[in-house]
Amino acid sequence: MFSFTSSIPVIHPPHEQTHLGKSGKSSTGNNEGQAGSDNATNTGSGYSPIVHCILAGGIGGAIGDSVMHSLDTVKTRQQGAPNTAKYKHMLSAYKTIFVEEGIRKGLYGGYSAAMMGSLPSAAIFFGTYEFLKRKMIDDWAVNETVSHLTAGLGGDLVSSVVYVPSEVLKTRLQLQGRLNNPHFHSGYSYRSFRDALMTVVRTEGWQTLFFGYKATLSRDLPFSAFQFAFYEKFRQWAFRLESKSHGQDLSVFSELGTGAAAGGLAGILTTPLDVIKTRIQTQRPSSKSMDGQQVIRIENSLVKGLGAVYRSEGALGFFSGVGPRFIWASVQSSIMLLLYQVTLKSLDRYA
Template identity: 50%
Template sequence: MELPSVGSPAVVEDEADHDAARPPYLHAMLAGGIGGTTGDMLMHSLDTVKTRQQGDPHMPPKYTSMGNTYYTILRQEGIARGLYGGVQPAFLGSFSGTVLFFGTYEWSKRWMIDMGIAPSVSYFTAGLFADLAAAPAYVPSEVLKTRLQLQGRHNNPYFNSGYNYRSTIDAARTIARTEGFGALFYGYKATLWRDLPFSALQFAFYEEERGLAKRFVGSNNIGLPLEILTAASAGGMAGVLTCPLDVVKTRIQTQHNDVPSSNASTQSSKASLSASTSKHSSHNPSNPLPKQNRPISTSSPSTALRNHGAVTLDTSSVITGLRIIYKTEGAAGWFRGVGPRLVWTSVQSGTMLVLYQTLLRWFEQHPLVGPKEDFV
């Protein structure tokens, strides 16, 4: 393909686009933080559905279709501790993580473009750098959020996940006391394995699609319908492509060492680490229950199956985890929860990126900092 020469209208327009897309860092970080947090909170219930499907230790699984899972959790456990379990750590991690993410993304993207690196490469690489910078802030919150989502309500009579935390604070204290502080970073590598390619693909798709939309419309303001379409499709495509990595991440973060327990209904904090029973429907908690081990643990790698048929993912290695899932569950195991993940990433990305652009335009009209304060 013939490239336009320097000084041509295409190049001048491209350079103008790059200059116009350079808001002050404070604006970018606040717009990204508000947009990202809003998107995460809006889609938290669907993320819970995805987590239940991916981390369900029962075989056959209790949760099947997206609609069935959503309705079952809502009917049995309600909204606050069911569909919105783990929302507190999700909120804190989302805001801090997206603030760091967008600040790093804008800085690294601008630096690479100024160094003469192709925009498409700059967008992709900036997404990687941004996620590396944000990971230390959001991974601990992701661990807490994922376990609380999988658990649902305290002393949940409808679903046993192997966890039984009273609150977010209790979960953090229990994990630190019984598993060590490092357990709050369980799945750190797996999270990076999922989020680095996701962010890179998402922003590569988004920036390229937005560039096409600008050329189609003939303006930098592409309008709300195209803003939504480009943002949602970029997030959805990246979400589907990285679903296998998300499955492994979920299982690694919800794994723990099996601890024998003589009473499956024990309400102490140590019960969150104990083996317990499958609860596919309501029952009388006073009845004795058959014991069940979590199908995921942190012991040495193994492909052994539990007696209920669920695969044991005894590894912290993403590659090994992918291999175990494929051997025991086939390609379908890689894409457990792909439906809610597609919807979640599409709506979350659409909300985040549309709000991001909208807030940037608002900040431009009501600046928090002057143009001279933008440290490039």
């Protein structure tokens, strides 16, 4: 997710091998890779209140997405306009958008739409994740790994009601840039986020806000699963490399590095699904050209969308925008995880 949302892809806090019973006391296992892990949802004497998780998740998600929004715009241009030569390469595309369109309407186009989805969807995700995880482990005695993965999927499903509509509007505004953009013709002419919302609902129907819903979930659910598995494994390696034992914490460098590696690899693996999601959400109601290039229309179907991309662009088309997505997922995951933990600890300390 965070994909979240979100498009916040999301780094789930490490809980593996740490079972918290109904009393709220922690009982940490002897797995070396997990020993000493910083349980972001446990203060040591008990669970953090759900409301703290909601606040910390919202803050971490919003700041992480804010920092990386400009790179997400580059990725959207590459995926939404694959035949536009000036957006083919990540660095040159970033420079081109900055020089031609500036920061506010160019690189940070669609930022308002992004924040309308990022903060509440991240908050909802972490609240749902924590509730489901505690319920499954403490009350239903479900295996911890299964509980964490299921809670992560549940968090994505619940928060998707918020972040998918915002993702549709965000990607269209990112593709458009400024109103009547002389440097890139997207086919859109929205004056603002509010105008985009009203225009889409009035001319295309509210259902359009959920275009690509299945494609978005198909991207975000496996992203969360891959990310969680990678993150836990990388942390085990980091503990061994640093020769850390029970009760010790990893260095900041390792915390950031493991989160970045997990998010980046998950981002690469789910890029084909991200391409389809972007194409479905940004295409016009009827087949029209974009910046002088004919756009292949993709039906609101994941399988048919993959087939359409392959026929028109070949296998490389599945990885359009993979560079920006890899960097975005890596950096955003590290920032979000670190801020989530720091904010949660602060809230617990001063509660």
